Amino acid sequence: MTDDRNAKQKSKGGILFFLAGFVVMLIFGWAVFPALLYSTAQQPVSFSHKKHLEGAGMECEQCHSFREDGTFMGTANMTGNFDGACLNCHDDPETMQGADPRETYFLKEYVVKGVKRIEWKVYSKQPPCVFFPHAVHTVKAELECATCHGDMAQQDQPPVYKENRLSGYSIDIWGRNISGLTSNSWESMKMSDCGACHEERGTANGCQVCHK
Amino acid sequence: MKPSRRRFLQFSMGAAGAFLFTPINWKLMDDVAIWTQNWSWVPVPEDGARAYTTTTCRICNGGCGIKVRLIDGKRAVKIEGNPESPINRGGLCAWGAAGLQYLYMDENRVPGPMKRDRVTGVRTRLTWEAALELAAAELKKAGGEGTAIVNGRKRSTMNGLIRQFAADLGAAHYCEPCDGGDVQKAASELLLGRPGRYGFDLERAQVILSFNAALLEGWASPVRMMRAFGTWMSGTEESRARLFQVDPRASLTASKADTWLPAKPGTETIVALAMANVMIAGNMVAPEAAGAPGFDQFKSLAEAYSPSKAAELTGVEADQIREAAEAFAKAERAVALSGQGHGNTPEPLSLAWAVLALNGLKGNFNKEGGVYLTPEPPGLDLGAGVENGSLLELAKGVAQGKEKLSALLLFESNPLFNGPDPAAMAELMDKTPLVISFSPFWDESTKKADLILPDLTYLERWDDVDTPLGMPYQAVSVTKPIFAPRHKGAPTGDVLAKLTKALGKTPPFAKYEDALKARVAKLQATGHGLAASEEPAAPMDLLGSGPGKGWGSAEEAFEEVAATGLWYNPSGQGDQVTLSFEKTLEVKPLEPKGDAQHYPYPLVVFDTARVASGFYANPPFVTKIIEDDFLLKKDIFINIHPETAHALHLKEGSKVVLESETGQGWVGVHLTQGARPGVIYLPAGLGHTTFDPTLKDKGLSGAAMVEAVEDPHNGQPLTFLGRAKLRKA
Numbered sequence: 001m002t003d004d005r006n007a008k009q010k011s012k013g014g015i016l017f018f019l020a021g022f023v024v025m026l027i028f029g030w031a032v033f034p035a036l037l038y039s040t041a042q043q044p045v046s047f048s049h050k051k052h053l054e055g056a057g058m059e060c061e062q063c064h065s066f067r068e069d070g071t072f073m074g075t076a077n078m079t080g081n082f083d084g085a086c087l088n089c090h091d092d093p094e095t096m097q098g099a100d101p102r103e104t105y106f107l108k109e110y111v112v113k114g115v116k117r118i119e120w121k122v123y124s125k126q127p128p129c130v131f132f133p134h135a136v137h138t139v140k141a142e143l144e145c146a147t148c149h150g151d152m153a154q155q156d157q158p159p160v161y162k163e164n165r166l167s168g169y170s171i172d173i174w175g176r177n178i179s180g181l182t183s184n185s186w187e188s189m190k191m192s193d194c195g196a197c198h199e200e201r202g203t204a205n206g207c208q209v210c211h212k
Numbered sequence: 213m214k215p216s217r218r219r220f221l222q223f224s225m226g227a228a229g230a231f232l233f234t235p236i237n238w239k240l241m242d243d244v245a246i247w248t249q250n251w252s253w254v255p256v257p258e259d260g261a262r263a264y265t266t267t268t269c270r271i272c273n274g275g276c277g278i279k280v281r282l283i284d285g286k287r288a289v290k291i292e293g294n295p296e297s298p299i300n301r302g303g304l305c306a307w308g309a310a311g312l313q314y315l316y317m318d319e320n321r322v323p324g325p326m327k328r329d330r331v332t333g334v335r336t337r338l339t340w341e342a343a344l345e346l347a348a349a350e351l352k353k354a355g356g357e358g359t360a361i362v363n364g365r366k367r368s369t370m371n372g373l374i375r376q377f378a379a380d381l382g383a384a385h386y387c388e389p390c391d392g393g394d395v396q397k398a399a400s401e402l403l404l405g406r407p408g409r410y411g412f413d414l415e416r417a418q419v420i421l422s423f424n425a426a427l428l429e430g431w432a433s434p435v436r437m438m439r440a441f442g443t444w445m446s447g448t449e450e451s452r453a454r455l456f457q458v459d460p461r462a463s464l465t466a467s468k469a470d471t472w473l474p475a476k477p478g479t480e481t482i483v484a485l486a487m488a489n490v491m492i493a494g495n496m497v498a499p500e501a502a503g504a505p506g507f508d509q510f511k512s513l514a515e516a517y518s519p520s521k522a523a524e525l526t527g528v529e530a531d532q533i534r535e536a537a538e539a540f541a542k543a544e545r546a547v548a549l550s551g552q553g554h555g556n557t558p559e560p561l562s563l564a565w566a567v568l569a570l571n572g573l574k575g576n577f578n579k580e581g582g583v584y585l586t587p588e589p590p591g592l593d594l595g596a597g598v599e600n601g602s603l604l605e606l607a608k609g610v611a612q613g614k615e616k617l618s619a620l621l622l623f624e625s626n627p628l629f630n631g632p633d634p635a636a637m638a639e640l641m642d643k644t645p646l647v648i649s650f651s652p653f654w655d656e657s658t659k660k661a662d663l664i665l666p667d668l669t670y671l672e673r674w675d676d677v678d679t680p681l682g683m684p685y686q687a688v689s690v691t692k693p694i695f696a697p698r699h700k701g702a703p704t705g706d707v708l709a710k711l712t713k714a715l716g717k718t719p720p721f722a723k724y725e726d727a728l729k730a731r732v733a734k735l736q737a738t739g740h741g742l743a744a745s746e747e748p749a750a751p752m753d754l755l756g757s758g759p760g761k762g763w764g765s766a767e768e769a770f771e772e773v774a775a776t777g778l779w780y781n782p783s784g785q786g787d788q789v790t791l792s793f794e795k796t797l798e799v800k801p802l803e804p805k806g807d808a809q810h811y812p813y814p815l816v817v818f819d820t821a822r823v824a825s826g827f828y829a830n831p832p833f834v835t836k837i838i839e840d841d842f843l844l845k846k847d848i849f850i851n852i853h854p855e856t857a858h859a860l861h862l863k864e865g866s867k868v869v870l871e872s873e874t875g876q877g878w879v880g881v882h883l884t885q886g887a888r889p890g891v892i893y894l895p896a897g898l899g900h901t902t903f904d905p906t907l908k909d910k911g912l913s914g915a916a917m918v919e920a921v922e923d924p925h926n927g928q929p930l931t932f933l934g935r936a937k938l939r940k941a
Contacts, residue, residue, distance in 0.1 A: 017219045021226025029234020037239070071262075127249060128256050167246035174242070178235045212290065 034178040038162040038171050044118055045110070046102045050156045055098060058084065060145070060153070072134035075120050078110065086118070087111070121161040123172040124149065124189055131212045141201070150186035260284035266294055266744075266777045268677065268689035269308045270670035271828045272554070273367045274433035275680040275689040276300035276308055277744055277777045280671065286695055288312055288671065293435065296744045297778055299680065299687060300435035306834045307824060308435070313831035314669045315698065319904050320653050322666035324700030330662060340702060343665055348714035350646050350663070351619060356382025358618030360644075362603060363388045364625030364827050367678045369731045370705055373720070374623055375595025377708045380717045385617070387603040389625065389632075390928040392432070392555035393681050398926050399564035400585070402797070403572060404789040410568075410585050411684035412547050414440040417581040419543040421487070421536060423458045423480050423567050424559060425551030428465045429821035432555045432681035441468070456536040458483050458528070460816055461851065461893050462886025471532060477816045477891060477933050478802030479526040480550070483533060484566035485799060486522030488514040490537035491573050497541075498575025506794035510569065513796055525801065527888070545581025546574055552932055553819030553896065555681050556826045561925040562797045569793070578786035584684035585786035589779075590734040591678075592727065594720055604632050604920065604929050607640040619646040623704065624667070624827045628656040629900060631915040632929040635874055650704045654902050655829065666701040668693075673703045674725045687780040688735060690728065690773055733766035735779050744778035797925055805919045806873050806935035813856075813892045815872060815936040817914035823897035830897070832906040841882050842895040848911025849882040850938075851893040857883050860938055870894065870912065872936040874919050877912040892936055 052058045063076035063084030076084045086106075089097055093112045096103055110118065126132060137143045146152070162171035174180060175188035182188050185197075191210075198205040231237065248254070260283040269276045269291075277297025281290040291311045295302030314320070325343030328335045338346065351359065359381055363374045366388045378386045388394075393409050401407040414420065414437070425431045428441055444453035457469035460477040475483050491497055492511055501507065519530035540546045550567040552559035568583070576582025609615035620641065627637040641647050641660050649661035652669050667673065675691040705724025712719035721727040735741055740760040760781060763769035773779045804814050819825045822838045830838075842849055850870060852862075862868065866881040870892065879894070887893050899913030918934030 014219075014222045017222035018226035018229075021223035021228075022230040023226075024223075025227040025230035026234060029231065029236045033234065033236050033239075037243070069262075127246070128259065129249070164243055164246075166240075166243040168250055169246065174239070178239065180235065180239070 030178065037165060039165055041121060041161045041163065043121055043158040043161060045106050047158055048100070048102070048156045049152050050154055051098060051100065053153050056089070064145070066135060066139075070133075070135050075122065077118055077120075078116055121163075121170070123159070123161065123170045125169060126173075126189070127169075130191075130210050132210065141203070147185050148189065150184070257287075257289070258283070260287075264292075265692075265694045266296075266775065267671070267694060268675075268691040268777045269304075269311060270675055270677060270691050271307045271311060271314070271824070272430070272434070272556075272826055273677050273680055274299070274305075274435065275677045275683070275687055275778075276304065276433070276435050277689065278304065278308060278311070280694050282694065288315060288694055294744065294777060296776065297689075298744065298780060298782075299433060299683070299689070299778070301439060303435040303439055305430070305434045305438075306822060306837065307828070307831070310831040310833035311671065313833060314653075314828065315671045317831065317904055318699075321669070321699055322652060322654060322658065322664050322701065324666065326664045326666075328662050328664075340700070343663065344707070344710055344714055347648060347663055347665060348711055350648075351381065351711070351715065354619035354646060357384045358616060359383040359621065360385035360387065360603075360606060360617055360619070361621045361623070362625045362627060363623045365623055367393075369592060369676050369727055370623070370724070372592045372594030373705055373708055373724070373727060375598045376720055377595075377712060378598050379595045380712050380715065380719075383598075383621075385601055385606050386598050387606065388600050389603065389630075390558045391681075392551050392558060395558045395561055395564045395926075395928070396568075396681075398561050399568045402561075402565050402795045403568050403791065403793070404585070404787075405792060406585065406787055406789050408585065408587060408787065409679070409681070410583050410786075411679070412549050412583055412682050413545075413581050413684045414547065414682070415443050417444075417543075417545050417547040418453045419539045419546035420444065420453060420455045421458070421540050421546070421548040421567075421570065422455065422465065422469070423484060423548070423550035423563060424460075424553075425549055425555070426463060426465055426553050426819050426821075427455075427457075428468055429463060429819060430554040430825070431551050433683065436680070436683075454539060456539070460888060460891070461818060462884070463818065464821055467886070471536060473528045473532050473536060474888060475526045475528050476801070476888065477814055478560075478804070481560060481563045481566050481799050482517055482522050482526050482801065483528055484548075484550075484563065484570055485514050486517040486519050486526075486533045487537035487540065488566070488570055488573055489517050489522075490519060490534050491541045491570075494538070494541070496538070497573045500575055501573045501791055504572070504791040504793055506792055506796060509796045510793035513799065540570070541574065545576070545579075547571065547576060547582050548574070549682065551681075552930075554825045556819075557931055558923070558928045560802055560923055560930060561928070562799050562923075565797055565925075566799070572791045577789065577791075578784075584784070585789055586679065586683070586685055587787055588678065589686040589688050589781070590738060592720075592731055592734070602927065602929075603627065604636065607633070607636040610643050611636065611639050617644040619648065620644045622647065622649045622651065622657055622661070624651060626651070626655040626657045626827060628660060629829075629913065629915065630825075630827075632920045632931050633874070634913065634916045650707070651827075652699075652701050653829070655827075656900070656902050659902050665704070665707055666699070667704040667707075668697050668699070668701040672697045672701075674705070674728050676728060676731065685780060685782045685784065686741070687778065688731070688773075689778050690732075691777070692774055729766070729770050732770040732773050732779065735773075736763050736766045736769035738781070740783055741779050741781040743772040744776040744780070800924070802921060802930065802933060804933045804935045805921055808935065811872060811935035811937045813890060813936055813938070815870075815892045815894060815917060815934040817894050817896045817918055817932050817934070819897065820895045823895060825897045829900060829903055830907055832904060835906045835910070841884070843898060843911055844880065846910050847878070847880045848895065848898050849880040851882050851884050851887045852891075853885065853887040853889040854883045855889040856887070856891075857881060862938070862940075866940075869939040869941055870917065870936055871939055872917045872919070872934055874934075875913075875916045877917075879912060892938070896932075 078086045093107045173189045175182050264279045269278045277294030279292045279294050293302040293304035325338045326335045361378045361383050396409045397407045427437045455469040456471045457466040458473040459466040466472040519533040523530040548567045548570040550563050571583045647661045648663045649658040651658040652667045672693045677689045679687050709719035824830045862881050864883045870879045894914050896914035898911030920929030920931045
């Protein structure tokens with residue numbers, strides 16, 4: 001009898017340690033691992049899409065449009081041959097366009113110092129082996145920008161830029177949720193997302209379509 | 213509870229179990245894969261400004277417009293079809309798409325002028341000055357009477373310059389290898405008294421009778437043919453066009469045709485005459501043909517080949533002949549055409565003549581969906597009086613000691629591989645003390661040359677190509693350099709001008725570009741013609757579209773033609789002719805040479821869709837996609853009928869020795885119902901002994917296995933039919 005009881009107690013204790021190991025690993029995998037995997041950084045300038053669109057009454061296309069040759073210019077910068085270049089408005093360090101302390105910082109650190117380029121961290125940057133023409137997607141296939149990038153117009157603060165320490169790409173490619181599950185099309189930008197959308201729309205889906 | 217080894221293990225097992233339910237494993241797998249892509253030593257092509265240059269592909273004479281994508285103007289990354297060219301309308305064939313490999317495969321390219329010591333085989337690099345000086349001195353020494361020129365660039369303005377050089381040199385021998393276009397000329401002279409090429413309005417024809425032309429495997433202008441095929445096959449079963457293919461094997465074209473008429477090799481002319489028989493007997497002949505001089509003569513020739521008689525001789529069922537002839541005769545728009553493989557080698561003149569006669573009986577000359585007797589666009593008329601001779605005759609003369617040659621000049625021509633009769637060509641080259649090659653590549657003949665004055669590839673030089681074979685209107689496609697040459701080659705046009713000067717004569721043009729400008733000026737002076745434009749144009753949609761652009765000046769015309777890559781004149785005006793059957797040919801089945809006792813099987817050497825047959829050999833990308841039926845690793849496969857295999861106790865995949873009077877080698881055996889029993893089929897164009905490892909020493913050369921049959925009507929060597937036997941080692 002005694003031996004039997006001892007054995008039962010022992011096995012109870014065993015399950016306890018097994019469960020403890022199980023829970024610790026779950027916590028590590030779902031909470032600690034993601035934090036370790038990504039380094040975090042802020043954008044050099046805390047740009048507010050909302051302020052520029054609602055406050056200053058600008059249009060998206062003033063900064064994000066196509067060049068004459070059909071290529072997409074991507075993000076805006078200090079100068080350039082487009083309406084939305086920063087220095088087109090923020091040319092005088094003494095004159096504030098609004099009342100946000102972030103603008104004061106921008107004028108002091110960039111305009112006064114005469115910095116030529118803001119080194120934006122690009123959330124949607126893809127590997128060089130991918131050929132992605134914006135024109136084909138937005139003009140020809142009439143996709144909304146928000147389908148892939150989300151509704152940027154409402155954004156007051158750029159999200160924290162998290163870079164994968166191994167791959168070197170932004171967390172937004174895999175998706176902010178470590179599980180890889182998403183509920184909106186703009187939450188991840190993996191090859192499988194491109195493929196699924198091509199599949200759904202019945203467009204060409206061969207390797208050479210994107211990997212030329 | 214004290215910690216113990218046992219508890220530690222329990223904890224670990226729990227953790228290991230949970231590990232499978234964390235994202236760590238699959239996330240890391242994904243990241244590691246991407247991490248490996250970004251190692252610093254993984255080559256990533258530099259990005260840069262993208263731009264396209266419009267030019268023309270010159271791998272074959274098809275004249276397809278291409279656009280080359282360039283990065284920073286100095287690195288070519290992709291060749292695409294030019295959608296604005298009416299010839300290929302944006303399409304491209306496998307060779308065209310792989311064209312950059314001709315540019316960048318350094319091991320296949322001659323890096324600069326070189327001389328070779330015949331005894332030691334050692335090559336020395338030369339400067340261009342030294343090379344030209346040496347060439348001029350040697351050519352002076354050789355003298356015109358001992359000099360032969362082989363010109364493989366006859367569809368380019370280079371043709372005139374090379375002819376003129378032959379005239380200036382006083383070269384006693386000048387040879388342009390005969391091709392499908394030359395056979396057309398001879399057939400047209402016989403039947404229409406007009407020695408000119410002609411084209412076919414394939415896109416609008418409802419019935420197409422093709423005799424041996426590999427329409428879907430690279431004949432004439434490959435992309436145009438593929439697109440025409442697409443047109444034929446679209447529409448309902450009743451409304452779409454029908455293709456009848458007369459072919460000695462179930463080629464790709466024959467397999468895709470509505471009806472395959474499997475003629476015994478060498479009897480295709482009889483099939484054509486039997487069809488003429490059906491048309492004449494059924495009163496389905498156009499009145500202008502029935503009333504043409506000599507029609508009775510032709511009628512009695514055709515009467516000798518009733519469908520049942522032809523069936524006996526050719527192996528094609530009489531009903532198939534009747535069906536094809538009736539479909540051809542009754543269709544509103546129908547066309548008949550003949551060719552041999554890709555069109556780089558001649559078909560029998562009697563076949564081209566009989567097929568053109570079928571078109572005459574149909575009365576489809578210069579009519580929608582028919583044959584357009586398009587004149588050649590005006591050229592520079594250089595080298596007048598230079599007579600074209602036979603290279604094979606010359607080689608035989610030299611072998612027999614009747615002729616003596618002191619210099620042989622090769623312009624984009626590789627007789628050591630392409631023949632005719634490579635063994636005779638090898639002897640010719642051995643007996644000629646000076647062989648000069650102008651090839652940009654290390655082809656077989658260039659490897660043997662004493663002096664190499666390498667040209668540039670088509671992507672680095674000016675060039676042009678006259679109306680492609682089968683094109684129903686005039687078209688001159690222009691090729692221009694996409695960037696500075698990668699090697700120390702020089703455009704042969706420029707080199708010839710310098711050589712002419714060194715020989716004490718005045719060259720017609722100082723550089724090739726000037727010759728091209730003069731050519732375009734002649735085109736502009738006609739007042740006709742268009743440049744490739746943004747309007748979507750099917751080849752025939754623009755027919756009869758007026759006088760053309762009417763450029764103000766020759767310079768203006770050259771600028772636009774060079775920028776768009778094409779001048780073409782879809783006026784729809786063909787030569788007006790009168791049909792005459794007075795020169796009726798005597799027709800016999802073509803008999804292969806060789807001892808039938810010793811070599812019991814006829815050997816058919818055929819062009820395939822993925823092996824090049826012209827001067828440009830296969831680039832690696834294309835060699836990789838050769839069908840296993842023809843090439844597997846290093847083994848070439850003959851195609852034979854299962855009955856033939858059974859009689860010889862061979863199985864699929866057996867290895868045997870194929871032997872003919874001119875050569876022998878190991879081949880694999882592929883059994884197919886598409887082969888005629890008792891005939892051996894060997895794919896052409898393989899068995900190179902030079903070039904990169906993807907092509908070198910693969911298979912057996914078809915040209916070397918066949919003793920050319922002399923065409924009884926024009927003396928040209930026919931190289932597709934020989935005799936052979938199979939031996940189990």
